[in-house]
Amino acid sequence: MGKQGLKVAFQMDPMHGINISGDSSFVLALEAQARGHKLWHYLPEDLSYNEGKVSAMAHPMTVQREIGIHYSFGTPERIDLDDMDVVWMRQDPPFDMAYITATHLLELVHPNTLVVNDPAEVRNAPEKLFVTKFRDLMPPTLITRRADDVKAFRAKYGEIIVKPLYGNGGAGVFHLREDDSNLASLLELFFGSSREPVMVQKFLPEVREGDKRIILIDGEVAGAINRVPAKGEVRSNMVVGGKAVASTLTAREEEICAKLKPELKKRGLIFVGIDVIGDWLTEINVTSPTGLQAVNRFDGVKLEADIWDAIEAKI
Secondary structure, eight states, X not given: OOOSSOEEEEEOSOGGGOOTTTOHHHHHHHHHHHTTOEEEEEOGGGEEXXXXXXXXXXXXXXXXXXXXXXEEEOOOEEEEGGXXXXXXXXXXXXXXXXXXXXXXXXXXXXTTSEEESOHXXXXXXXXXXXXXXXXXXXXXXXXXXXXXXXXXXXXXHSSEEXXXXXXXXXXXXEEEOTTOTTHHHHHHHHHHXXXXXXXXXXXXXXXXGOEEEEEEETTEEEEEEEEEOOTTOOOOOGGGTOEEEEOOOOHHHHHHHXXXXXXXXXXXXOEXXXXXXXXXXXXXXXXXXXOHHHHHHHHTOOHHHHHHHHHHHHO
8 A cells, every 4th residue: 555645746847738648747647646645736937946945836736537627726835845745857858957957956855855756867867868878788879069070970870860969859850861961051050059969870770660668667667669650750759750559678678678777776767768779779768758658558557556656665
């Protein structure tokens, strides 16, 4: 039996815009409510630090699986995050200075208030950079702002993928063939709009068979779906038309998960979604992972319950 009556705050994007048939935060809130926990919702910009106290202007919240009336808010009130039992950091990237600032503020209340995922480790593990700690698991990769380095990398590998380091949802991901004349213009566009390097990877043709999302809960494999890109597309993200299909793990994917497990557990990363194309780990998503509802549908499971079991065991 789980712990009754926890105080749970969700720091996330606006509730009115979520897709209740796909959103992972929504089912985490539904499950918390079903367990008798009390819910609040606030936006990242409603988080404040004032003379040693971290607080948020938050709405008491109830949720239900009804399209259009999936949530209701009570009168907004200032909550002291020290008084909460759990704070979910679930706003979507971009992983920018606002995001990083939020991790610093939440770090002041964690672990007295359990922040999921651990805010210091979220800050230290941007999805596309954290993966560089596992070089033997990732495809040939370059991170740079030097155009000549990108050109040399393409000359070595032929087809490449160029993407922003801190984006999400497949935004700004480009597939360039060996003879594509747009490379210089594309890099000018990237470097003109941001001071950040880009990530360049060898193109993995296996992506046409899918980009597998594997959910790990406290380091343990909990389920997986394969996301197959739409015709004529190399991005498999659901938001750009990728289609979810049922999936099990290959021996290589089990090896990848086994290598990640001790690091994820050590860092307090309770809810993680990794992306695997062919034999290669491409991302470790720790900021606001998704995929719970898709895995639930295909596997007949209830991953949000497993996540809450893991959280309640830590409190």
